[in-house]
Amino acid sequence: MTLADHARVLALYTEVDASIAAAGPKCDSSGRCCRFKEYGHTLFISNLEAEVLLASAPPFEQPVSRDFCPFQVENLCTARDPRPLGCRVYFCDPSYQNTGNEITETYLRRLKELADASGLPWRYAPLHEFLNEAEPRSVHSSKTAENTTRIPLAVRT
Ligand code: SF4
Secondary structure (H helix, E strand, O other), rough: OOOHHHHHHHHHHHHHHHHHHOOOOOOOOHHHHHOOOHOOOOOEEEHHHHHHHHHHHHOOOOOOOOOOOOEOOOOEEEEOOOOOOOHHHOOOOHHHHHHHHHHHHHHHHHHHHHHHHHOOOOOOOEEHHHHHHHHOOOOOOOOOOHHOOOOEOOOOO
């Protein structure tokens, strides 16, 4: 992925966030969106999202379980800026589910179009698969989870 493609994905996330803000779903700060097994869901992401996420997310221990996200620390997301589409769109608010599904479909299609236009491969798979394939980075490097800004999951923009 080129820097321009990376910037296109981030620009698309800005549009996603604006669409969600317009829909106005309620967040009750449960953190369950990131505890996959506990709440019975799987976070699927594309290879484009994985690349953007891994470029600036904090280090994490491998192997990564499919049961929860390693970037959730004490109920906070430590990878907020590069977090994938599914993280941005997911809210528990029952009144938002149809809108959330529509936003997901719209922007997943846009991501696929971006991949096609840039001649990039396309793969859609569970988060942990991409994380376990990533080159290991020391959790003791200068950019640790301890010194990474933790943003409450409740703060949705
Ligand atoms: S990247 Fe952040 S928002 Fe997404 S599942 Fe992990 S902790 Fe939750």
